[in-house]
Amino acid sequence: MSLLISRRSLIVGATALLAGCDQVARNSTARAILFKGEDMHRGIQRALMDRDALAREFRPDQRSPIFRSNGTRDPGTPEYETLAAGKFADWRLNVGGLVARPLALALTDLAHLPNRAQITRHDCVEGWSAIAKWQGPTLGSVLKAAGLRDAARYIVFTCADLYGGRPYYESIDLIDAFHPQTILAWALNDRMLPIANGAPCRLRVERQLGYKHAKYLMRVDAVASLAGIGKGRGGYWEDNVDYDWYAGI
Amino acid sequence: MADPPPPGTRLYRHRWPTRLWHWLNAIAIFILIGSGLGISNAHPRLYWGQYGANFDHAWAHLPRFPAWLTIPANYNLALSRRWHLFFALVLVFGLLAFMLASLINRHFQRDLRPRAAELRPRHLGADIAAHLAFRFHDPARPAAYNILQKLTYVAVIGILLPLVILTGLTLSPGMNAAWPWLVDLFGGRQSARSLHFIAMAAISAFIVIHLTLVILSGAWNGIRSMLTGWWRVPQ
Known part of the structure; x- marks a missing residue:
């Protein structure tokens, strides 16, 4: 019984977390941080690759x-x-x-x-x-x-x-x-x-x-x-x- | 040998680097799977080899993952990618830091390294039987990981997470130029994409088993020990 409740609350919790992510993405500060990922990837890739790497x-x-x-x-x-x-x-x-x-x-x-x-x-x-x-x-x-x-x-x-x-x-x-x-x-x-x-x-x-x-x-x-x-x-x-x-x- | 700690004894089981990484990684994996399923919806076909597009043979036609599983809920490839690529960095650098910390504080050598005696078929068989009887702790050393637990953690930390990271890197055209060996390692970008999905499925299976066993072995005791480090020896 407690197992069933736990499992159900897990699924409900996970769905709430997923919906929470959409809320976060609507916040402009959070969005700005999320979008910084692009600059980080560009910086890392450019550091790892030769300018002319083919x-x-x-x-x-x-x-x-x-x-x-x-x-x-x-x-x-x-x-x-x-x-x-x-x-x-x-x-x-x-x-x-x-x-x-x-x-x-x-x-x-x-x-x-x-x-x-x-x-x-x-x-x-x-x-x-x-x-x-x-x-x-x-x-x-x-x-x-x-x-x-x-x-x-x-x-x-x-x-x-x-x-x-x-x-x-x-x-x-x-x-x-x-x-x-x-x-x-x-x-x-x-x-x-x-x-x-x-x-x-x-x-x-x-x-x-x-x-x-x-x-x-x-x-x-x-x-x-x-x-x-x-x-x-x-x-x-x-x-x-x-x-x-x-x-x- | 010292007497085994009686039930109810509080033991310090998880050091802070383990706890911090566990939760950071749990969040990252959760977001990576959700956003990854969103990305999958953009082209739900998997191929083997260097190339693969609509006219080529797909070995798998994936279902369209429903809104309650994807990040964001509504199909938005750009935002799914933003989530995925940001938390990919959390996954990679978190794992590297955890591996380094666990070598230095000897968590790997002391807690996760399978001992020769544990790998004997007799011992493995006994541990499987113990699991089936819902006995997860050796009364003599209750805080130690059992061998199935060790093997599972080693497989996830040592194989599945590196595999999902390296296959993910192989999908990047920039990384293909920087590290061309990645493409050769997995036999092409589309093979890497297939393996990336398979590794994700295996990690998802681990999560289901892991959560089930957390619940079966005493949910609150387990969660508390991963939050505070302190764990109570069960009855």
Whole structure:
């Protein structure tokens, strides 16, 4: 009898504790402490890894049979439709912000910059992984061509797609921007990047989760601060649903 | 040999590092399981190998864990991750500190180390029989852990918790670059994810057994000794 009561009170207690966690998360101080976890993980990871430590690269036969798409599968805006109808011949990637020489790069320009091909694993925040081959110029070589100004701290990527009516964007710091595997990919598995995967060009930032790999790139801007862009947290998901800005976790 | 302490004697059984870690870890594990089940709901399929997504073969299709089991109650992957990743740090650094303290104060060597004689089949059989008869204490040394207890604690502290931590680290793309051997150790990120879930299930099974035995062996005496350190020799 006492055993039954104890067991029931345990279950009731556990449920109350779980509900208590939701109460705690609504308190702004508790929330601020909880959200400090991201900075702690970033600090620890950056201390444990070389600046240029590489993400694992795989053999061609280790690739996923199908590389699924996620998020926006087709931006569908009139501007994007026009670009896609012309096979992106009129598409230009505008590189600006805190740079000495703003650039407007066509797909052919991307192919003529120093390119890198890599077979890497894409890890979605939801938990799944898929392996594919990506090719494109290193972001570092593009930024060097544009001449980054000293005040620049972050690189912001603006996309052609609207997500829930708001423009998708993402940002990374200069450590990841100049990482040798950070590329502006225009090819997936040796073919032009399909629309579902971000045509004509998407970011690959291989030491972070999938939502950082902005698709349908239109602009790359060097900035001193993320304040004033979107809601100031450095990305669509960061602004709207509290995802971590540092997604190496 | 000294006479065994008579029933009712108060014995100092748990030192403060053990007690502090026990409760800190209990809170961390509780939150990690709840938030982990919330994260699982984002993609409730488990795979073996390096990759695994919707078109690939899943060895397990997990149920959707209900709101009363997850943190937060309503599906919110971002918040589940915030809870999970914060308390992952509590788990890791708490365990490291407890291990260090328990080596220094000799809790591991003195209380948890199985002795050769205890591992003989005869002794193991006798202890299983004693458990089935709800006898959990050796009258000669009532405060000492019995061998099943020792083996269980050693397995949880030495195997399950390190396994759940290392497989968790393997899920991080940043840690994959920092410590590439993690991916090789578990045979791929998706294998690590499966093992992370299995380790969680094993820890949950331990919690159920642990709580049941706490209740069967005298709930208040056990809880009080883990709070104050003092334990009363049972009848």
